[in-house]
Amino acid sequence: MQEAENRAAPSPSHDAAAGRMFAVAWGFLIATGVFGVLLRLQVVAPMPGVSYGNILHAHSHTAFLGWVFNAFFALAYLVFVDERERKPFIWLFVWLQAATVGMLVAYPLQGYGAASLSFTTMHMAGAVFFAVRLWRRSPAAPATRIYLRAALIFMLVSGAGPIALGPLAVMDLRDAPAYDLAIYWYLHFQYNGWFIFFLVALLAHYLRHQAGAARALRRAFPYLAAGVALTFALSVLWVTNAPWVYALCIAGAAAQLAGCAIGGRGVWAVRREWGIPGTIPAALLTTAAAAFILKCTMQLAAALPALYNLAVHHYTVIGFLHWIFLVVVSPALVGIGATRGWLAAGRRLHAGLLLWLVGVASSQFALFYPPIATNLALPHLPNLMQFLLIAAALMLLGIIAIAPVGSAAPHAVSDSA
Ligand code: HEM
Numbered sequence: 001m002q003e004a005e006n007r008a009a010p011s012p013s014h015d016a017a018a019g020r021m022f023a024v025a026w027g028f029l030i031a032t033g034v035f036g037v038l039l040r041l042q043v044v045a046p047m048p049g050v051s052y053g054n055i056l057h058a059h060s061h062t063a064f065l066g067w068v069f070n071a072f073f074a075l076a077y078l079v080f081v082d083e084r085e086r087k088p089f090i091w092l093f094v095w096l097q098a099a100t101v102g103m104l105v106a107y108p109l110q111g112y113g114a115a116s117l118s119f120t121t122m123h124m125a126g127a128v129f130f131a132v133r134l135w136r137r138s139p140a141a142p143a144t145r146i147y148l149r150a151a152l153i154f155m156l157v158s159g160a161g162p163i164a165l166g167p168l169a170v171m172d173l174r175d176a177p178a179y180d181l182a183i184y185w186y187l188h189f190q191y192n193g194w195f196i197f198f199l200v201a202l203l204a205h206y207l208r209h210q211a212g213a214a215r216a217l218r219r220a221f222p223y224l225a226a227g228v229a230l231t232f233a234l235s236v237l238w239v240t241n242a243p244w245v246y247a248l249c250i251a252g253a254a255a256q257l258a259g260c261a262i263g264g265r266g267v268w269a270v271r272r273e274w275g276i277p278g279t280i281p282a283a284l285l286t287t288a289a290a291a292f293i294l295k296c297t298m299q300l301a302a303a304l305p306a307l308y309n310l311a312v313h314h315y316t317v318i319g320f321l322h323w324i325f326l327v328v329v330s331p332a333l334v335g336i337g338a339t340r341g342w343l344a345a346g347r348r349l350h351a352g353l354l355l356w357l358v359g360v361a362s363s364q365f366a367l368f369y370p371p372i373a374t375n376l377a378l379p380h381l382p383n384l385m386q387f388l389l390i391a392a393a394l395m396l397l398g399i400i401a402i403a404p405v406g407s408a409a410p411h412a413v414s415d416s417a
Helices: 002-008 012-044 052-079 083-110 114-136 142-158 160-170 177-206 211-230 243-269 279-302 305-311 314-339 346-376 384-402
Strands: none
Touching: 012 052, 012 083, 012 314, 012 384, 052 083, 052 114, 052 177, 052 314, 083 114, 114 142, 114 160, 142 160, 142 177, 142 211, 160 177, 177 211, 177 314, 211 243, 243 279, 279 305, 279 314, 279 346, 305 346, 314 346, 346 384
């Protein structure tokens, strides 16, 4: 095991290569933000010839595959890939970028069409290769291995959604619930499964020498994994709110909370050993963890029949999704990127984070308040769309301010300490 660890220990050039991959991911996050602003602008001041639907597809594909997938790739490359495997992974990264840039151009122009679907398929093929390679080279530490393997399985399982869209469209079922459910299937197993389990695999990796934390994470695994499978029922609620669907939602949300409690206690117990360098990364990683617990609590609340209208409201759904993307996953990635010196530092980091924070907080407030106001007969916000546009612009400015500048400089954190 020690020999394997030594092989996987990052050299400065390995760290710099991972930093460059992270910088590419950051470029796609900027593109995601630009598409987000365009979406809000399209509602406030529609531009002729620009299709909201096409931009939405471009936004979500760039966000998932350009930002999150690439950032995970950079971290997987840094932490899990040993020196014998590095070359194929670099080529795989190049292949994936060709697919992602293709999607970035094709989706705004044609939405779902021949070119965009070809690039998506090209990415899927690369993702399968990535999953198989990483599976074979999975780390020895049991807690890391189970979370990493589960993350890869969820990533592959999510792909069944987009694959089903073609046959459903051919069967003229674009307006049927099955079509939307296939999209939700993809989203659900991506953000609840792939995203979260990969981040927990990284956490387990960093804490692998803390026996108590590793044991707690292993004990939490069945609860968290069952929670992912069962909470897909939340996406079915808008099709049928039959009692069995509610029962699955409640069981899933409770399982996830139990997993959080078991894993969280073990991780908290070794907080003195975390050794996160710097207050900003520590604050970002703590925010991500707290936001994840709050997300599981929101899921339990959404499973209460009394809150049905609130849970299925379009704004609540968009707010909930962006809570995970912008308050759980992205802060965790920014926190890790900052510890490695992959992002702007000093005043630019502070200013960027402030803009991001104000943008995210205002946008989340503006999305969650209207459904609550409707339910409680409270006054509505004036100029909501303009407010959302300004919030989106602040987030974009924040992301641009934090962008990596110059060459990625390896930092203080040791992966294999
Ligand atoms: C950077 C700032 C971001 C802004 C300003 C933004 C803005 C938006 C907007 C305006 C929509 C359309 C909402 C609607 O039609 O009502 C949207 C949808 C979406 N966004 Fe974002 N977003 C951002 C970041 C992200 C990130 C980081 C992710 C994922 C990692 C993401 C994933 C999605 C997805 C999947 C949808 C489609 C949801 C659906 O159709 O149900 N967004 N976003």
